[in-house]
Amino acid sequence: LAKTTQPISMDSYEGQEVNITCSHNNIATNDYITWYQQFPSQGPRFIIQGYKTKVTNEVASLFIPADRKSSTLSLPRVSLSDTAVYYCLVGDISSASKIIFGSGTRLSIRP
Amino acid sequence: NAGVTQTPKFRILKIGQSMTLQCAQDMNHNYMYWYRQDPGMGLKLIYYSVGAGITDKGEVPNGYNVSRSTTEDFPLRLELAAPSQTSVYFCASMGGGSGLNTEAFFGQGTRLTVV
Numbered sequence: 268l269a270k271t272t273q274p275i276s277m278d279s280y281e282g283q284e285v286n287i288t289c290s291h292n293n294i295a296t297n298d299y300i301t302w303y304q305q306f307p308s309q310g311p312r313f314i315i316q317g318y319k320t321k322v323t324n325e326v327a328s329l330f331i332p333a334d335r336k337s338s339t340l341s342l343p344r345v346s347l348s349d350t351a352v353y354y355c356l357v358g359d360i361s362s363a364s365k366i367i368f369g370s371g372t373r374l375s376i377r378p
Numbered sequence: 379n380a381g382v383t384q385t386p387k388f389r390i391l392k393i394g395q396s397m398t399l400q401c402a403q404d405m406n407h408n409y410m411y412w413y414r415q416d417p418g419m420g421l422k423l424i425y426y427s428v429g430a431g432i433t434d435k436g437e438v439p440n441g442y443n444v445s446r447s448t449t450e451d452f453p454l455r456l457e458l459a460a461p462s463q464t465s466v467y468f469c470a471s472m473g474g475g476s477g478l479n480t481e482a483f484f485g486q487g488t489r490l491t492v493v
Contacts, residue, residue, distance in 0.1 A: 310484025360480040368420045370420045371420050
């Protein structure tokens, strides 16, 4: 399982774009990159998943460079409700045995 | 669909007592997981299962046991509860397979206090 490194915390303001970067230097060929969001007192919720280049959905974008050793979750025009912990996970979803969470990034959005 | 259902939502145990945390999913998912989350920390994998009759240890299995007799249910058993097991427990399920958007679905959690 590839180890991931993300900032412990980040602060931003409403209406700003927030980018959270995750490093995964030992990513394997079959590994995908998945991001989850967790609000206080709730279970994590899937946000986005990708293998390479760029993936976009209604919530976020995920940018993955060609070497795949890092990835960036981009949240456009954040609001107070985006305050949460964001987890970056790397693993082979086709075998999908263990799902291991790191410490995550605690994002705080201010008015 | 109910998704992943955990019961109970809250429980207080005395040291040395035992209990079973229930987890059920109605999505016909092969993979199921149990995590614990201590205050201010990330999730730690306790046990997981890749299908009925198959279970394996995660990162922190000591003090816990699981079984998977059906696809739908994945109970977590605590024997001889200790204060160190005070935590929030999350159950999750995932369908598995190849392709994008293979996501795990989580229950709402069980908040356990051991006193």
